[in-house]
Amino acid sequence: MDRQVFAYSVVSTGSFDDVGVVSTEIKRDLEEAGVEKDTVRRVAVICFEAEMNLALYTERGGNIQVVVEPDRVDIYVEDDGPGIEDVEKAMQPGYSTAPLWVHELGFGAGMGLPNMKENSDIFEIVSELGKGTKIHSVVFRRKEDAA
Amino acid sequence: MTLKEVAQTVEAEFLNLEDRADEEVNTACAADLLSDVLAMRGDAALLITGEAAPQVVRVADVMNIRAILYVRGKRPQKKDIIRWATQRGIVLLSTPLPTFEVCGRLYKAGMRCSECPEDEAA
Ligand SMILES: Nc1ncnc2c1ncn2[C@@H]1O[C@H](COP(=O)(O)OP(=O)(O)O)[C@@H](O)[C@H]1O
Numbered sequence: 001m002d003r004q005v006f007a008y009s010v011v012s013t014g015s016f017d018d019v020g021v022v023s024t025e026i027k028r029d030l031e032e033a034g035v036e037k038d039t040v041r042r043v044a045v046i047c048f049e050a051e052m053n054l055a056l057y058t059e060r061g062g063n064i065q066v067v068v069e070p071d072r073v074d075i076y077v078e079d080d081g082p083g084i085e086d087v088e089k090a091m092q093p094g095y096s097t098a099p100l101w102v103h104e105l106g107f108g109a110g111m112g113l114p115n116m117k118e119n120s121d122i123f124e125i126v127s128e129l130g131k132g133t134k135i136h137s138v139v140f141r142r143k144e145d146a147a
Numbered sequence: 148m149t150l151k152e153v154a155q156t157v158e159a160e161f162l163n164l165e166d167r168a169d170e171e172v173n174t175a176c177a178a179d180l181l182s183d184v185l186a187m188r189g190d191a192a193l194l195i196t197g198e199a200a201p202q203v204v205r206v207a208d209v210m211n212i213r214a215i216l217y218v219r220g221k222r223p224q225k226k227d228i229i230r231w232a233t234q235r236g237i238v239l240l241s242t243p244l245p246t247f248e249v250c251g252r253l254y255k256a257g258m259r260c261s262e263c264p265e266d267e268a269a
């Protein structure tokens with residue numbers, strides 16, 4: 001198989017309890033598609049942070065698409081939420097607008113976007129106030145550590 | 148060391164999957180901040196945490212963590228979270244002891260830091 005496309009929608013339910021459910025599903029799907037362990041973990045971490053941001057910062061949620069190719073995995077995250085005023089600032093480790101109750105759940109340290117970038121080989125983010133946010137992340141597959 | 152030895156060392160009880168008691172776990176990480184767990188390098192077999200929110204089991208799944216040890220008597224409040232962990236093969240343990248004591252005892256018993264590979268020879 002040359003190219004496999006997986007599509008997921010993250011619904012922002014107002015409750016934070018379900019956060020991570022989609023990412024664990026993505027992990028399972030990639031494992032079943034025969035993607036090697038190290039790549040799966042990197043993609044799953046990127047998706048987890050993305051899923052969390054969709055749940056936290058958008059009213060309705062958004063979409064995550066994962067495209068698996070023989071040499072790479074592309075992740076597309078899209079929402080039509082409030083957008084980010086200063087993307088450069090949001091990318092800085094420690095910058096967060098998460099409310100206190102999120103901190104109490106062990107999240108909201110401002111490490112999400114930096115960690116997504118850290119796990120990506122290519123990371124692009126475009127955001128417009130009032131329109132939404134788009135992220136494109138690429139993880140190159142390294143076959144030598146195949147699962 | 149085995150999960151059973153972990154449980155004995157820190158006076159923990161199994162919340163599920165007790166049949167995995169003989170499984171070896173030799174690397175651990177301790178964190179309450181889930182963002183820290185998601186930013187971890189290396190694979191930890193065991194997560195020691197004081198955070199019992201439902202998301203913890205999902206972070207563990209994504210990070211290939213095989214067992215979670217809740218400290219200070221904490222445990223997931225919802226049965227379906229324990230069920231979910233069981234389905235995904237994540238062992239849950241709960242100890243009344245606080246994190247520092249738990250880490251000290253486990254380190255003494257041979258458990259090592261998952262992010263400090265140079266330690267493994269020690
Ligand atoms: N999809 C999004 N829509 C709007 N704002 C976002 C989105 N994702 C991130 N942000 C903003 O960027 C900040 C930093 O995000 P992140 O690095 O994931 O850290 P954290 O989620 O811990 O705050 C957030 O606090 C929020 O203000």
Ligand SMILES: [Mg+2]
Nearest residue numbers: 052053112113
């Ligand atoms: Mg975040």
